Amino acid sequence: METDMDSRKEQILQTVIHSYIFTGKPVGSHTVADSCGLRVSAATIRNEMATLEKLGLLTQPHTSAGRVPTDIAYRYYVDMLIGRTRPSPKDAEAIERLFEARTREIEGLLHEASLLLSTLTHTAALVFAPVTQADMVRHLDVVMLGEHRVMVIVITSRGQVGRMLADLGEPVSANTVERASRYLDESISGKALENIDSDSLVEGPGFGPAGRELVRIAVEAVRGYLSSIEERVFIGGTANIVKEMEHAGAEWVQTLLEAMDKQYFLLDLLKDLMCEKHLTVRIGEENRLRELQKCAFVGTSYPISPGLLGSLGVVGPTCMDYARTISMVEFMAENLGRRLLSPPD
Amino acid sequence: METDMDSRKEQILQTVIHSYIFTGKPVGSHTVADSCGLRVSAATIRNEMATLEKLGLLTQPHTSAGRVPTDIAYRYYVDMLIGRTRPSPKDAEAIERLFEARTREIEGLLHEASLLLSTLTHTAALVFAPVTQADMVRHLDVVMLGEHRVMVIVITSRGQVGRMLADLGEPVSANTVERASRYLDESISGKALENIDSDSLVEGPGFGPAGRELVRIAVEAVRGYLSSIEERVFIGGTANIVKEMEHAGAEWVQTLLEAMDKQYFLLDLLKDLMCEKHLTVRIGEENRLRELQKCAFVGTSYPISPGLLGSLGVVGPTCMDYARTISMVEFMAENLGRRLLSPPD
DNA sequence: GATTAGCACTCTCAATGGCAGAGTGCTAAT
DNA sequence: ATTAGCACTCTGCCATTGAGAGTGCTAATC
Numbered sequence: 001m002e003t004d005m006d007s008r009k010e011q012i013l014q015t016v017i018h019s020y021i022f023t024g025k026p027v028g029s030h031t032v033a034d035s036c037g038l039r040v041s042a043a044t045i046r047n048e049m050a051t052l053e054k055l056g057l058l059t060q061p062h063t064s065a066g067r068v069p070t071d072i073a074y075r076y077y078v079d080m081l082i083g084r085t086r087p088s089p090k091d092a093e094a095i096e097r098l099f100e101a102r103t104r105e106i107e108g109l110l111h112e113a114s115l116l117l118s119t120l121t122h123t124a125a126l127v128f129a130p131v132t133q134a135d136m137v138r139h140l141d142v143v144m145l146g147e148h149r150v151m152v153i154v155i156t157s158r159g160q161v162g163r164m165l166a167d168l169g170e171p172v173s174a175n176t177v178e179r180a181s182r183y184l185d186e187s188i189s190g191k192a193l194e195n196i197d198s199d200s201l202v203e204g205p206g207f208g209p210a211g212r213e214l215v216r217i218a219v220e221a222v223r224g225y226l227s228s229i230e231e232r233v234f235i236g237g238t239a240n241i242v243k244e245m246e247h248a249g250a251e252w253v254q255t256l257l258e259a260m261d262k263q264y265f266l267l268d269l270l271k272d273l274m275c276e277k278h279l280t281v282r283i284g285e286e287n288r289l290r291e292l293q294k295c296a297f298v299g300t301s302y303p304i305s306p307g308l309l310g311s312l313g314v315v316g317p318t319c320m321d322y323a324r325t326i327s328m329v330e331f332m333a334e335n336l337g338r339r340l341l342s343p344p345d
Numbered sequence: 346m347e348t349d350m351d352s353r354k355e356q357i358l359q360t361v362i363h364s365y366i367f368t369g370k371p372v373g374s375h376t377v378a379d380s381c382g383l384r385v386s387a388a389t390i391r392n393e394m395a396t397l398e399k400l401g402l403l404t405q406p407h408t409s410a411g412r413v414p415t416d417i418a419y420r421y422y423v424d425m426l427i428g429r430t431r432p433s434p435k436d437a438e439a440i441e442r443l444f445e446a447r448t449r450e451i452e453g454l455l456h457e458a459s460l461l462l463s464t465l466t467h468t469a470a471l472v473f474a475p476v477t478q479a480d481m482v483r484h485l486d487v488v489m490l491g492e493h494r495v496m497v498i499v500i501t502s503r504g505q506v507g508r509m510l511a512d513l514g515e516p517v518s519a520n521t522v523e524r525a526s527r528y529l530d531e532s533i534s535g536k537a538l539e540n541i542d543s544d545s546l547v548e549g550p551g552f553g554p555a556g557r558e559l560v561r562i563a564v565e566a567v568r569g570y571l572s573s574i575e576e577r578v579f580i581g582g583t584a585n586i587v588k589e590m591e592h593a594g595a596e597w598v599q600t601l602l603e604a605m606d607k608q609y610f611l612l613d614l615l616k617d618l619m620c621e622k623h624l625t626v627r628i629g630e631e632n633r634l635r636e637l638q639k640c641a642f643v644g645t646s647y648p649i650s651p652g653l654l655g656s657l658g659v660v661g662p663t664c665m666d667y668a669r670t671i672s673m674v675e676f677m678a679e680n681l682g683r684r685l686l687s688p689p690d
Numbered sequence: 691g692a693t694t695a696g697c698a699c700t701c702t703c704a705a706t707g708g709c710a711g712a713g714t715g716c717t718a719a720t
Numbered sequence: 721a722t723t724a725g726c727a728c729t730c731t732g733c734c735a736t737t738g739a740g741a742g743t744g745c746t747a748a749t750c
Binding site: 026028029030042046047049050060063064065066 | 744
Binding site for chain 1: 447448449450451452454460463483484486488490491496497498500502503504506507508509510511512562565566569570573577581582583584587588591595598599602603605606650684685686
């Protein structure tokens with residue numbers, strides 16, 4: 001079997017891919033002959049393309065249209081044919097500008113990162129910042145909202161914040177709330193989840209029944225927060241999915257968008273990333289999630305704090321500009337990491 | 346001009362609207378004659394429909410198709426023809442279940458509210474919880490992330506929380522951060538934005554140059570947070586826009602989705618609501634925002650705390666089931682309000 | 691032996707025309 | 721005022737056609 005790839009086949013494959021990325025239309029032998037730089041005729045190209053088709057790298061939508069790259073071709077392209085590239089100065093600047101302010105609200109930053117990434121790559125972008133599971137309580141506040149209602153705010157040692165509404169069975173006074181807030185802050189601060197003992201706390205300094213209930217509920221809220229992993233994914237540019245993926249069929253786009261609404265769907269995807277250190281590209285059927293099997297996913301992880309990784313990525317058509325997208329995702333991850341990561345002391 | 350509406354015209358109009366909402370197809374005179382309950386023939390219906398067309402309430406997509414309601418017809422329908430309705434027990438229960446937990450993380454609650462509302466109404470749902478502008482600082486924390494980086498966390502008296510990253514020019518020690526955190530908490534807590542004086546704070550108790558810079562930056566971060574209105578809109582069910590609005594043309598759906606990504610676009614919309622006390626329905630061109638002029642918006646406000654309103658609403662096709670949607674939006678607003686509002690003491 | 695020109699073949703796409711169906715407006719009768 | 725009936729109009733669907741694009745194969749060429 002003399003069916004191996006040689007450099008000419010590679011060049012033809014590359015030309016087909018580039019042309020297809022650019023025009024979105026199947027590529028014919030003449031087009032390739034004109035623009036591949038090889039000084040051979042269209043007939044030769046045809047022969048080579050026939051072999052590439054046998055190898056599973058190209059297909060024809062119908063008998064007499066040009067060729068279209070398969071998922072396997074994109075895989076080959078990504079692995080072998082594109083070197084490491086950096087974003088263009090203009091793109092790099094756009095990303096860097098996002099990070100130049102000296103003080104920056106975190107949620108806003110992540111949200112804007114997803115928007116920027118999506119507009120630069122014409123894809124839907126996902127940014128995910130996980131929280132560490134078991135953490136210590138740094139500060140606790142109980143804010144009175146009404147006679148029967150308080151808000152419990154907890155700050156963890158890593159700087160995560162939870163705000164919980166809590167309903168009380170019995171009315172409490174502002175005074176009680178204030179005392180409970182101080183008491184709880186003092187007793188809980190510095191403790192980890194497993195060291196917070198509801199029972200002994202309730203036995204605290206002379207609260208009435210209402211006060212005791214308040215303490216109990218507040219502790220319950222804190223426990224609930226610390227044990228539930230409140231994980232948000234920031235999504236930007238879902239509109240791009242509609243624009244770029246129309247050719248894949250309306251009802252399919254539909255399903256993908258629905259899936260994007262469900263956060264747990266994305267969490268699986270993004271958590272996978274955090275296992276691998278390197279940038280990951282999943283093309284078509286390589287994706288485990290059925291909804292993604294008609295598109296490509298490019299993602300990577302970035303450091304948040306020592307021992308904690310976040311992840312980000314984009315979802316776009318399989319015929320995306322991989323070189324550009326990869327460089328952009330990588331660059332965004334680097335910058336985000338640099339901005340968030342606390343360097344080791 | 347004897348062109349006024351009479352009760353028969355109303356009934357015909359209503360039948361056309363109901364049928365169009367149900368089937369999505371233009372409605373012919375026979376269909377109306379069969380299902381409107383009037384004991385008249387199709388020819389009579391035709392005459393009446395011709396008048397309704399002259400009145401601007403119906404149109405024909407082409408010469409010989411059935412009739413389709415105009416925006417004006419929907420307006421008339423909403424104003425005159427539907428009474429106040431409540432959601433079905435099943436829908437009501439679904440909404441109530443969202444609120445039954447005794448302690449609940451707020452962001453998660455709002456997010457899920459938008460998801461639920463969108464699935465129940467088959468529209469895109471928006472939930473907006475504003476923050477009061479000038480508020481007092483209740484608690485302040487500075488968390489060390491690295492030698493050159495801290496996180497400033499501020500809790501306002503209303504229970505809003507901001508987390509800001511801040512970069513420092515000079516390295517600081519854990520000790521300094523800890524001292525500064527306590528110092529700032531004690532000096533700033535209870536103060537409103539305009540009473541926070543950076544200069545005098547920096548003159549605090551014997552910090553070195555690094556400590557002073559830290560204080561200065563932290564205050565800057567707090568000021569930044571308190572003056573910027575960190576406003577988030579929770580969006581659910583954008584996929585429904587694609588599903589329900591296909592007939593309006595792909596590139597238009599495209600523009601709407603892009604607009605939904607931009608939060609400021611939605612903020613205008615949602616803030617408008619908070620001026621009016623009642624539920625608002627804007628149909629087609631009644632919307633000021635061009636992107637919405639091919640769909641309908643149903644929204645209302647809900648109380649968050651005394652003197653503070655949030656708002657929520659849905660965006661769907663003009664041929665939506667207004668009765669159902671309105672009842673759902675209203676019911677969700679009531680429940681959300683009841684859950685969030687602190688009743689006056 | 692690799693490459694190429696030439697040609698027949700296949701398939702898509704856009705335009706065309708015909709036909710059934712749905713719905714209308716109008717007129718004349720009730 | 722209402723209705724039955726009829727001619728008319730327009731869409732949607734189907735089949736047909738012809739141009740165009742691209743292929744695979746064969747035979748000639750370097």
